[in-house]
Amino acid sequence: MSTTQVRPARSPISRLITPRRTGPRRGSTLLRHLLWVAIAAVAVYFVSYGIDPFRNYQLATVAAYLCVTAGLTMLTGLNGQLSLGHGALMACGAYTVALAQNEFSDRGVLGAWALPVSLALGVLVAALAGALIGVCAARLRGPYLAGVTLAVALVVPAFTTRFAGLFNADQGLSVYVDPAPAALGQYFPPERWQAWIAIGAAMLSLLIVANLVNSRFGRAFKAVRDDEVAAKLAGIHVARTQVLAFVVSAGCAGLGGGVLAVISQSVSPSVFGLTLSLNLLLAIVLGGLGSLFGAAWGALLLVLLPYLTTEVTRGLSLSPGLANKLEGNLPLAIFGLTLIIVMLVAPGGIQDAFRALGRTIRRRF
Amino acid sequence: MLRIARRGIVVAACLALVAASSACSDEAPSSSGGGTAASVPGVTDTEIVLGTHxxxxxxxxxxxxxxxxxxxAYFEYVNANGGVHGRKIKYLVxxxxxxxxxxxxxxxxLVLEDKVFAILNGLGTxxxxxxxxxxKTQEVPDLFVASGSRSWNQPEKYPTTFGFQPDYTVEGKIIADFVKKTYPGQVVCHMGQDDxxxxxxxxxxxxxxGADGVKEKQKYVTSNTNITPQIQAFKAAGCQVVISATIPAFTALSLGTAAKLGGFKPQWVPSSVGADYTTLSGLLGEGKVLLEGLVAPGYLPVSTDASNPWVQLYQKVNxxxxxxxxFDNNIMFGMTVGYLTVQALLKAGKDLTREGLISAVESGGFKNAAVGPYRYSASDHSGIGGMQMGRVTGGVQAAFGPVVQTDDGAGPVQEYTEAPATPTSNGIPAV
Incomplete structure (x- = not known):
């Protein structure tokens, strides 16, 4: 506990974060990260062939969430800004992709370029929305910031209803997506194609976030998080740094939302409600705040935990009366219980628990 | 860089292993139809697996x-009595x-992992x-969707999808026809969910x-429970009859809000979707007196009609x-879906295939608890086409008047004269 007396008081968020390994790394950061991406891409390519279509679909969903959690963990973990509105930013991306894809399809101008263009538009719109929120957010702290972003999360259904002609209210829109290229073969499962798209997007956002974090900007993010006055004295423009973090994070959320729209081929406001925003926050905290590996754990949990709880409850044999009461509710209860247990056992998140385990093993041997 | 190179070698070795263990070619999926029963997903000699959301x-x-x-529960009942062509039905929810x-x-x-034979009664538009x-891509039969959207009736576009309940346009026509005949000259308004x-x-x-026959049209969304502006607009327009396409919560909310405004007592005629008396009185609690005189159409016998043989059968199974x-109308709905499914499976025969099931449903002619006819044919995948009006009197919902039928186009609303069907003696459809 001696460290707390020496160091300046930290914000509650940054106290949750374990300090990363210090010391300079040699070589180009970009090159190192590109190598990682290449390895991961090859790995995923083979994995996607080895697993069945439903697992590919789950993989695609994990990747879509990973785009978002990577950006969010940077914003919350490294820049200290809490956002409860990332679900809404995903909606910006998703609706943009939906409208763009359907517009392309209506005009019959679809081609291999259409999907990347739609996704890029989604990122752009979400980043613009993020810039707007970021400018407000840079003036606010703690609960006030949470309040503003919460309002953003809540505004999505109202927005889609007010402009029902464009967004089709609660029912949402279906998204036209071209089938997998014919060159891949007649029996190429569409789920594998979706997984490739989603993984590609996830790799892109991870690459951008990882490079940003390891750059001058990343160091500025952390400086602002730890002590704004000190950061200001060091010549860092605090507000500008915060807005930048928000914009990049929003762009990632837009990409994730867009990818989600592509793989589920539909968008509707209930998908991007407050629950999603809270779940995203939960995912990064549970995975390990501030770490990209933690973001990956979080994305995996978002998909696997509901799936596994349902599987567990299906294994039980219950009387019809009891089943009527429990069906649907029991998975939710198990979900909540798991979260409580994980937070008790590993308060720093899953990635932190693994690091601690690694340290223990190294010390032993 | 040495460390990176070393790591790279490790990763590459792992990848090689993965690559070696995975087959990199895509074989044609085993034909979902035409083959023997052994190759049909979700069907074995002893079991049929169905799934729903x-x-x-x-x-x-x-x-x-x-x-x-x-x-x-209905499937369990059938299973306990020998199943369908010797196969027991497993229902994954x-x-x-x-x-x-x-x-x-x-x-x-359900389709890719649990390998269900068909999706049944998925709920919601x-x-x-x-x-x-x-x-459609997976060629999975998508039977009896629990929603009245007309989207399910697109045999050209979605050849495997079938509706169940009367679609909302048919229902709207039947309600409007009733209103026109029963309340001539009154000011009619419409409240609808925005979808x-x-x-x-x-x-x-x-x-x-006619387009000018509805004086005031209002919409609501389920995410906003304040509908005072809409009800106020109805009051200002002097509505005497309000036809409402509302889910139960918003039927209750409409009635309650109108009562609170005071001096506004129109005749409410909600859609069958939002008119189950048991659900509504549960939602309104003390305010359930407001339901007195409520008129709404139905396509199944009312659950409180204990003299109806279908109600008796379902109560026994329940x-x-x-x-x-x-016991309420939701249970009536669920059991009728079960009965209809067993009818379709029996008709599809012992050599059960997905194509066989679809042509069995398309051949039509099903008769069960539904008061009107099922419209299934090769060119029509919409469900029940007839309805009967019901009214709440003294806290009891009961059907009255003739069963009427129509289509979702410009066809007339006319009486359906065929006698109602009765269940078989053991409650399981005959082959």
Missing amino acids: MPLTGPAAAGYSKISPATK EDDGYNPANTQTLVRK PTHTGVLDFL DFGRDSLAGVEQVL KEYNGDAP
């Missing part, structure tokens, strides 16, 4: 969460919480719309009353196989 939790769970247990994103995942899980293309439900209903109403759950 239902809102067991979330905003739409009230009432609707009772449907799939009722269907399951997934809770999507009325969230289309969950539906996407769960239906893929926004939820089910999102999986139509997927089910296919409200839109299709209004289209049906205007088909009969008692023995459904933990004696409180």
Whole structure:
């Protein structure tokens, strides 16, 4: 506990974060990260062939969430800004992709370029929305910031209803997506194609976030998080740094939302409600705040935990009366219980628990 | 760089292993039809696996969460009596919480992982719309969708999808026809949910009353429970009859809000979707006196009509196989879906294939608890085409008047004269 007396008081968020390994790394950061991406891409390519279509679909969903959690963990973990509105930013991306894809399809101008263009538009719109929120957010702290972003999360259904002609209210829109290229073969499962798209997007956002974090900007993010006055004295423009973090994070959320729209081929406001925003926050905290590996754990949990709880409850044999009461509710209860247990056992998140385990093993041997 | 190189070698070695263990070619999927029963997904000599998505939790769970247990209970009843052509029906229910994103995942899980033979009675327009293309690609029968959207009736576009209940346009026409005859000269208004439900209903109403026959049209969304502005607009327009395409919660909310405004007592005529007396009185509590005189159409016998042979059969099954759950129209709905499914499976014959099931449904001619005819044919995948009006008197909902039928186009609303069907003596459809 001696460290707390020496160091300046930290914000509650940054106290949750374990300090990363210090010391300079040699070589180009970009090159190192590109190598990682290449390895991961090859790995995923083979994995996607080895697993069945439903697992590919789950993989695609994990990747879509990973785009978002990577950006969010940077914003919350490294820049200290809490956002409860990332679900809404995903909606910006998703609706943009939906409208763009359907517009392309209506005009019959679809081609291999259409999907990347739609996704890029989604990122752009979400980043613009993020810039707007970021400018407000840079003036606010703690609960006030949470309040503003919460309002953003809540505004999505109202927005889609007010402009029902464009967004089709609660029912949402279906998204036209071209089938997998014919060159891949007649029996190429569409789920594998979706997984490739989603993984590609996830790799892109991870690459951008990882490079940003390891750059001058990343160091500025952390400086602002730890002590704004000190950061200001060091010549860092605090507000500008915060807005930048928000914009990049929003762009990632837009990409994730867009990818989600592509793989589920539909968008509707209930998908991007407050629950999603809270779940995203939960995912990064549970995975390990501030770490990209933690973001990956979080994305995996978002998909696997509901799936596994349902599987567990299906294994039980219950009387019809009891089943009527429990069906649907029991998975939710198990979900909540798991979260409580994980937070008790590993308060720093899953990635932190693994690091601690690694340290223990190294010390032993 | 040495460390990176070393790591790279390790990773490459792992990849080589993965690559070696995975087959990198895609074989043609085994034909879903035409082959022997052994190659049909979800069908063995002893079992037929069906799956569904239902809102067991979330905003739409009230009432609707009772449907799939009722269907399951009916299947258990059939299984206990020998099953269908010797096969027992296994019904996998997934809770999507009325969230289309969950539906996407769960239906893929049912089809790709659990390998169900067919998707049955998936509930909800926004939820089910999102999986139509997927089910079409997989050539999975998508039977008796629990929603009155006209989207399910597109045999050219979605050859495997079939509706169940009367679509909202048919219902709108039937309601408007009743209103026109019963309340001539009165000011008619329309309250609709802001999606296919409200839109299709209004289209049906205007088909009969004409575009200027509806004085005030208002819309609501389920995410906003303040509907005072809409009700105020009805009051200002002097509405005497309000036709409403509302789910139960918003039927109750409309009645309650109108009562609170005071001096505004129109005749409410809600859609069958939002008119189950048991659900409504539960929602209104003390205010259930407001339901007195409520008029609404129905396509199944009313659950409180103890003299109806279908109600008697379903109550028996409910008692023995459904933990004696409180008996209401949702259970009537679930059991009728079960009965219809067994009829279709029996008709598809012993060599069960997906194509066989679809042509069995398309051959039509099903008769069961539904008061009107099923319209299934090769060119028509919409469900029940007839309805009967019902009224709440002294706290009891009861049907009255003739059964009428129509189509979703410009066809007339006319009386359906065929006598109602009765269940077989053992409650299981005959082959």
